[in-house]
Amino acid sequence: MIIADSFCQNAKARASEFSTTVDDSPLVVQFAANNVADFVDASTLVYPYSDGVDLNCGCPQRWAMKDGYGCALLLKPELIHDLVKGVKRNLSSDFSVSVKIRILSELKNTINLCHQLENCGINFITVHGRTPLQKSGDGIDVDALQQVCESVRIPVIANGGIKSLEDADHLYNTLKCDGIMAASGLLSNPALFSGAKSTPLDCIRLWMDIKNQNVDKITFQCYHHHLVFMLDKILSKQQKQEFNYLSTFESVDEFLLEYILNNYNSVPQPKYNLSEFVACEFADEITLKHSSKCRGCSKSLYYCICSKYDCNDIDGNFFKSYVKQYDELDYMCSNIFDETNL
Known part of the structure; x- marks a missing residue:
């Protein structure tokens, strides 16, 4: 999402x-x-x-x-x-x-x-x-x-x-x-x-290989985050705690090779070549519309129909008058899903 x-x-x-x-x-x-x-x-x-x-x-x-x-x-x-x-x-x-x-x-x-x-x-x-x-x-x-x-x-x-x-x-x-x-x-x-039933070793090794082939396209956060899920049923509680705090590609790969893939030679090597990444170019005429937001309605200034925002207002009164204050209401426990009016 x-x-x-x-x-x-x-x-x-x-x-x-x-x-x-x-x-x-x-x-x-x-x-x-x-x-x-x-x-x-x-x-x-x-x-x-x-x-x-x-x-x-x-x-x-x-x-x-x-x-x-x-x-x-x-x-x-x-x-x-x-x-x-x-x-x-x-x-x-x-x-x-x-x-x-x-x-x-x-x-x-x-x-x-x-x-x-x-x-x-x-x-x-x-x-x-x-x-x-x-x-x-x-x-x-x-x-x-x-x-x-x-x-x-x-x-x-x-x-x-x-x-x-x-x-x-x-x-x-x-x-x-x-x-x-x-x-x-x-x-x-x-x-x-x-x-x-659980993530196979060759799947973990495959993810490592995909990262190695496309290190400029796959962020560390993405690489590490997926492995957190993939290793959930494989690692012990202590190993999970250690893995969660790893912060570099190198430390993650060293961990995998030591604890997970140490017997990997006995596992059939996966063969998969990821196809070429697309160089996405996003239209400036759209992204520029969203470069600034109205503080009154939180919409892009391009789409704002809120007359409360004054870009020249620098005395701070705007925030006292118009910024919405959200409380800590737990929406999951409220009556937001009272469906009588549906």
Whole structure:
């Protein structure tokens, strides 16, 4: 999930959040957005390098909800409509636009939302089988997913609780849906769909080789972060603590060779050549629109309709008068998902 606002505004965000290769297709880029301008502009930036965009309406994290991203959009179907239509109007008809949602506690509200999205013209929908208030360890509502699949005409991708190939096969065969999405399961085990129960050694070695071949394209944060997930079921608690504090490519590779790959010679060597990275060039006419934000409405000055911002105001009164103060309300425990008005 890439934050559309940051992606449009910051070159470092674009470099760290998005890269692709010449053979990386089909590719759908998932954005979190809370206004049409950001979503359309971010979609336009990746349009030359991807096959579609997906709007995340399923992230339940507190920071996302607080800022109007992810699951917060489920209570604003009219805004989702505008976001989708904005991209549909501005980009080619063969550019895919999809939406990922979570089920709502009232199944009829979930189905109504799916019908509304279907009428927006989205190409497919991904439905996570938990409500926004459920934890990742809770079971998914298979019956709700089943009714969603039977109620819409567009392709439905089912999501949630996929930790193995058997989980994926079982859910797919139960729902007769159009596809299965795995998220955390694939982070922990990129070879999940091969049937492997945990990350194979050759997968770890392959990630190291890909980094060595493309060290100018893969940041240390990306390299280390993926390994944290991949090694979760392999390392001891003490080893995890040590690994978490490694801060260089060299120290990570030394750790892997000492503790993980010390018997790697007995493991068949993987053969995989990553295709050439695409040199992405993002349109200045879009990125420059987002170079400055209005302090009143937090939108790009280009799109600001807020008359409260005065770039010449230097006496500090602006901040006393207009900056919104957010409390520490825990949105996950509040009544934000009172669906009576849906």
